[in-house]
Amino acid sequence: MAADERQIIPLLEYDASPQAFIEPVDVRQPVDVPRACVLSWFHDGIERLVGRLDGRQVVENRWEDGPHPLFEVDMEGRRVGLVPMPVSGAAAGSLVEELIALGCRSFAACGGAGSLRPDVTLGHLVVVTSALRDEGLSHHYLPPGRVVDADPAAVATLEATLTEHGVPYVAGRTWTTDAFFRETPAKIAARRDEDCVTVDMEAASIAAVARFRDVRLAQLLYGGDDLSGAAWDHRSWRTQHEVRDNMLALAMNAALRMEA
Template identity: 40%
Template sequence: MNGFPLHQGKHALPAVPDPAEHAAHVRTTDPEANLSTLDGAVLLYQGRLLEHALRTYRTSPRPGWVRGGLHLVEDRGRSFALCGGFGLGAPAAGLVVEQLAALGTRRIITVGTAASLQQGLGPGHLVVATSALRDEGLSHHYLPPGRTASPSPTLTQHLTEALASYDVPVTLGPIWTTDAPYRETAAEVTRYGAEGILAADMEAAAVFAVGHYREVAVATALAIADSLVDRRPRLHSPDTEHALRTALAAAAQALYASTASQQTPGEH
């Protein structure tokens, strides 16, 4: 039986395509395409959160720099990029992280939603991931075989500290990343819930893997939107919306704090 990836040990091999090619192509039409002077980037998976961000901050669009929409923000001495509209799932997120890194980004915080695996986590609760089960495909092309991928401890700490000043419940812990959201089984939910896994998402393990490979510090905040334990049809919740907006504000603060602290960005 073949393992995965089919070509074993490929994580240690050089690739034919290079993200630097993307950056060079962008600079043929926009020589100023450079993100290295910013505090970092915030990736937003929900379109409505990006719309909120564009209403909240003074932004400058940078079309064509990365897949999806990229907007530069200057806000009270903080400078960061907002990126959204690139799609859902590990491949979409991993591709954007590669492109941002090639343009000079050294810190990335992702903000999205997740499904709870624990009874005590409901809509409006935020989860800050400390690790992610690698139940998607992309991370296995970047890292040696293993069960989990982890974010940057330093950036995760800055994110947690930024969230502490807000009125949203926050829990730190492990999550489960799967790229088959309609194949989350009762057996898995029971097993992972018993192990203390907090929630399920579609991107974090991949983003952590690409960040580790490219020496980009990555952290993730997830707003609980529904539950895999007490399953019922998903409803739009103002509590989830509030949690997402809070995570966005805290992410901007955390990127600034991480830059100001002069920590090594790629430290894991």
Template identity: 40%
Template sequence: MDQFNSKGSYLSKIERKEVPILEFDNTVPAVIEPSKETARIEIPEHAVVCFFSEVIDKLKNDGKVKLIINLKTEMGAHPLYEVEYLDKKMVVFHPGVGAPLAAALLEEVIALGCNKFIACGSAGVLNKEMAVGHIIVPDSAIRDEGTSYHYIKPGREVEASTEGVQAIKRVLEKHKCNYIIGKTWTTDAIYRETPEKVKLRKEEGCLSVEMEASAFFAVSEFRKVIFAQLLYGGDDVSCEEWNSRRDVSRKEIREKLFWYAAEACLGL
């Protein structure tokens, strides 16, 4: 039975916490539920979440994509494309930058009908010995962002889908790629990656820092879909002074990583 206070107002069944983000509620449906707002369509179940806009632009310029639908936010259109590869069809889309937007777009793509995801993106490295382009496969992520706390119980880490990680490993080993599997640090605040925070994350075993992985993993766990991610080492945040390492070209690295992600995704 619903509970009311002395003024007749509804009382929540959620226990109030000192910090609001810890007030987890797994109730389904939410007030705005993706499956009610986004109608299911005929769409491939495999999807590559690609952070590399120039790779998507090249696919468009080469005539290799077909527009499926435009998702929309206040930023404008977020197109979903169909691409054929290895005699199979897959969805390709850019998720934006940052956990809230990326998670919201992932929710809508799941509601449309996709359920197997591999993402490809870049990350800062926490070890200066890790070269630009070195491939990182995160099997877990430190949840130093806000979005994941609305999908799974509060906790320090969340894991990637084991099935997705294994699919990535098979492809990288097939192509004889050097890679490292480990933990990534997901944060909302790129300008608050302080030296002490970096030291703490290194002590926890983090290899990299980025802005979306833990949210992706939490959404996929909540919605019961497969999600794993490929990252390449980019800028270096391991020292007190940031090194952008922009003198090293990423073009070939990013394109190769996309096709590895596509192959791994279609292998699921």
């Protein structure tokens, strides 16, 4: 890229070349793993689920920040993977790259998010239909743009799963940001005006990776802490173990249905 073609902001210097200097297959070789995989930030929930279903670890996957192993469990005679995810879009997106290189192809992600609307109460589920790209990683996978739309087929599968199980939810956009401590009142108001229902740190990033690699991915969030009022309300959102365990079961079902 010539100097006069460069953008003021480096993140906008998108390179559409499909080949990178280091490819995921340079660090991860395909192995016998489930094609359907659940990505979750509920590490304790994954531990409970693996123990309850007699799951096993199939890939160690140890990073500098600790282990992010790929577990396998049996759900009605079918294999499904479970991966405890790292926080932040850069880390999460890179781990998804490695999982794709290993052989996973259909992903259902579940995590918590800050609520930007008062009707998204504690534990209420949100199906991500698009993500506002206020983070870094997605801009290396897709041309510059304000939002990334979710995979409509994967979203439809996730919504069908929730409907069939009688689980209420809302569908909408999430605001993905790198800066947890820079969610200012002005930005919160602006994102709400752009129809953002929640705020999170990974959704846009992993959606961009999935689109770039042409794999299925849907995302399910639940209303955690509340940013919709005059003051922040933590709502003890990390203690919602039953919500998290139910979400993992629903995500497993959806991931397997994507592979049907």
